[in-house]
Every structure is written in C-alpha cells, then in structure tokens.
Amino acid sequence: MTPPKKLTVEQQLEKMRRDWDERARENARYYVNTARQDWTDEDFFASGEQQIAEDILTDMGNICQGKDPRQMRVLEIGCGAGRLTRALAKVFGEVHAVDISGEMVAAARRAVADFPHAHVYQNNGCDLTVIPSKPFDFAYSAIVFQHIPSREIIENYVRDVHRLLRRGALFKFWVQGDTRTESSPDDTWLGVPFSDADSIDMAERCGFEPRHRHGAGGQYFILWFFKYGWLGAQQARVRVWARAVRKKLGRAKRSLLARMKR
Numbered sequence: 001m002t003p004p005k006k007l008t009v010e011q012q013l014e015k016m017r018r019d020w021d022e023r024a025r026e027n028a029r030y031y032v033n034t035a036r037q038d039w040t041d042e043d044f045f046a047s048g049e050q051q052i053a054e055d056i057l058t059d060m061g062n063i064c065q066g067k068d069p070r071q072m073r074v075l076e077i078g079c080g081a082g083r084l085t086r087a088l089a090k091v092f093g094e095v096h097a098v099d100i101s102g103e104m105v106a107a108a109r110r111a112v113a114d115f116p117h118a119h120v121y122q123n124n125g126c127d128l129t130v131i132p133s134k135p136f137d138f139a140y141s142a143i144v145f146q147h148i149p150s151r152e153i154i155e156n157y158v159r160d161v162h163r164l165l166r167r168g169a170l171f172k173f174w175v176q177g178d179t180r181t182e183s184s185p186d187d188t189w190l191g192v193p194f195s196d197a198d199s200i201d202m203a204e205r206c207g208f209e210p211r212h213r214h215g216a217g218g219q220y221f222i223l224w225f226f227k228y229g230w231l232g233a234q235q236a237r238v239r240v241w242a243r244a245v246r247k248k249l250g251r252a253k254r255s256l257l258a259r260m261k262r
Helices: 009-032 041-055 057-064 083-089 102-111 151-164 196-205 230-261
Strands: 073-077 094-099 118-122 136-141 165-175 208-214 221-227
Touching: 009 102, 009 151, 041 057, 041 083, 057 136, 057 165, 073 083, 073 151, 083 094, 083 102, 083 118, 094 102, 102 118, 136 151, 151 165, 151 196, 151 221, 196 208, 196 221, 196 230, 208 230
Parallel strands: 073 094, 073 136, 094 118, 136 165
Antiparallel strands: 165 221, 208 221
16 A cells, blocks of 8 residues: 655645645536536525524524624634535625635635625635734634644634634534544545544634534534633643643553563
C-alpha cells in the first residue's frame, strides 16, 4: 500500500483553493449540494431555505438566546455558492460569510446581491482574519469541515471563531463523525473524522463548552460549541491537560505490565 502523501498546511490550503475553484467552474451548485446536477435558481435556493428551516429555525433558543434575530450579527464558514448565505440573510440582521474559493465567492456574491446586509469574503482557508473584528452572536458551518483533510486547519477555524464570538454565543457546525473514514492529506473531498472524545477535547482546547452533540459515528456529526468566559476556558484547558496526562500514564502502565510478563 502506498503511504499517504505528506503535505504542509500551506500546501493543503493551496490544494483546497485550487480544487474548489475547479469544482466551482465545473458545476458550483452540484458540488455544494450533490442531490442533483441541474439546479435551477429557484430550486437551489429553496434547498438552502429548507436546510436553514431544519437546522436553524428549529434551534432558535440556543442560537438567539432571547435576542431578536434581526439584531444579530452571524458568521458562516464555507459559504460555497451562497445557498445557505442567502437563506441566513432572510433571517438575521447581518451576515458575514467566507470561502477559500474565489470562484465560489463570486457565485455567492451574486446570490446575495439583493441583500445589502450580507457580506461575502474570500479567506485563506484556515482563519477569519478577513472578517471585521466585531462581536458576533452566532457562527455556523454546514457540510464544510467534512471536506477538510487536516485537523490542524479545522481546529484553527474553531479557535478563530472563539475570538469573534461574544461570550456565551454558539458555534454550530458539522464534522465527519465516521472514524472508519480514511482521509488522505491531499484529499479535499473526504475530510478527517472526529470521534465524540475528539470533539470534546477540541472544544475545550479552544475555549468552548461542548454542550450538545448529535450524530457521533456518522457522516454528519453536528456540534454545539458555546463560548466560555475566561475562567471557564482556563478550567476547560486544565481538563484537557489532565485527560492527556491520564492517557499517557495509562499507556506507560500498560507498557510496563507487558514487559513484566515477558
């Protein structure tokens, strides 16, 4: 078996940008939603509204926390051709969306041309430095991290979302939860998987409370990360450190016992 090709993060990001530009040129809407290849405007954007109705409008208690959605500033990571961005703009007062692909960004800007409170940016594929440094009330990403071949890149996104969210706000996002998935560092379609324990550790390393999780073990593993305050974030990092120490001691103990049995 050929070993996986090793790439630096910079090489992975460049490949992600190049591959998604190519997919956008071929058929942007299909690669955003593979349910069909011949999307009309009406059907494509209706599919986005349906997903927002199912994933957002049913969860407004966690998302809005008593705030008027028309007064909320929200962030979307991986907007693609603007399918969900447009639907989000019909619900929230201000929407900021990013994508690594310039081709996708151009399509998304066309999709939200009639929504002056929706803003689309091309980013570098691993952080949110292109987004205005304002407090955000909610962050969202759907069927995006499933395509990223690097935990380092995904966790960097999570950490940067923490920087932008107000305290207590929610980052709701999807990851690949099927840990049987074998992802290659140069595969920009099949991303790295996360177990339930992986998701908890990532949340606490990045200063989030992993309050809810749904779909562990499956392709669509949905995470609800709520931003801790400063003290909560420090306590969470201590828990991550303690778990890592326990794992290390456990491995050392098993190794010692194995040697004693020889």
